[in-house]
Amino acid sequence: MPVEEIFFRMARFREFDAAELSLGSYLVSGALSGPFVAIPVFPSRSFRHSGIYVPVDSEVSDPSSLAGGTVGRARQIALDGMAETAALRYMLPWLAANVEHAQRVFGDRYWTYGLPGNSDTLETVIRYAHSQGLIDRPLAAADLFAPETLADTVI
Numbered sequence: 001m002p003v004e005e006i007f008f009r010m011a012r013f014r015e016f017d018a019a020e021l022s023l024g025s026y027l028v029s030g031a032l033s034g035p036f037v038a039i040p041v042f043p044s045r046s047f048r049h050s051g052i053y054v055p056v057d058s059e060v061s062d063p064s065s066l067a068g069g070t071v072g073r074a075r076q077i078a079l080d081g082m083a084e085t086a087a088l089r090y091m092l093p094w095l096a097a098n099v100e101h102a103q104r105v106f107g108d109r110y111w112t113y114g115l116p117g118n119s120d121t122l123e124t125v126i127r128y129a130h131s132q133g134l135i136d137r138p139l140a141a142a143d144l145f146a147p148e149t150l151a152d153t154v155i
Contacts, residue, residue, distance in 0.1 A: 023122070027129050031144050039149040040115045115142055115150055 003020065010019040014035060021029075026038055060066060081089040082099045112118060122141035130138045142150060 023125055024129070024134070026144070027126065027135050027139075031135070031139060037146045038144050040118065040145050041113050042118065115145065 006016070006019050007022045007025055009015040010021055011025045011029060021036060021038075026034075026036055029036060031038070060069070079099070082095055085096045088095070109117065115122075119141045122144065126135070126139050126141065126144075129135045
């Protein structure tokens with residue numbers, strides 16, 4: 001199902017037990033008093049969340065095979081592939097220049113999770129939403145998320 005449809009169906013009909021929701025929809029729905037609870041994870045920013053990839057010779061045959069295993073993200077592989085210019089992995093001639101620009105402006109970790117790496121962006125969106133009358137008062141970025149999702153855990 002396209003992410004836009006998920007956003008719409010969740011915002012309008014509360015159709016799922018849990019779903020991704022656009023930040024704008026979350027703010028407008030009443031971030032602090034509305035029907036949703038947010039966690040600081042931002043999956044729609046890139047293609048890397050479209051699946052789980054396993055080596056060809058892996059014993060993993062279905063999602064239940066992952067229980068007790070280690071799941072890693074292919075972030076660096078994706079970034080390396082986008083930066084490779086000798087033979088473009090992705091047929092977008094402007095991609096390498098855009099990746100270089102994003103890294104220059106935002107640093108090497110511009111696809112971060114959690115509040116610390118995203119607070120400036122979140123506060124900017126909140127400021128715009130308030131100045132445009134979409135929300136009645138400015139909020140602190142940390143106030144958008146369930147408090148327990150902001151705590152560090154060391155195991």
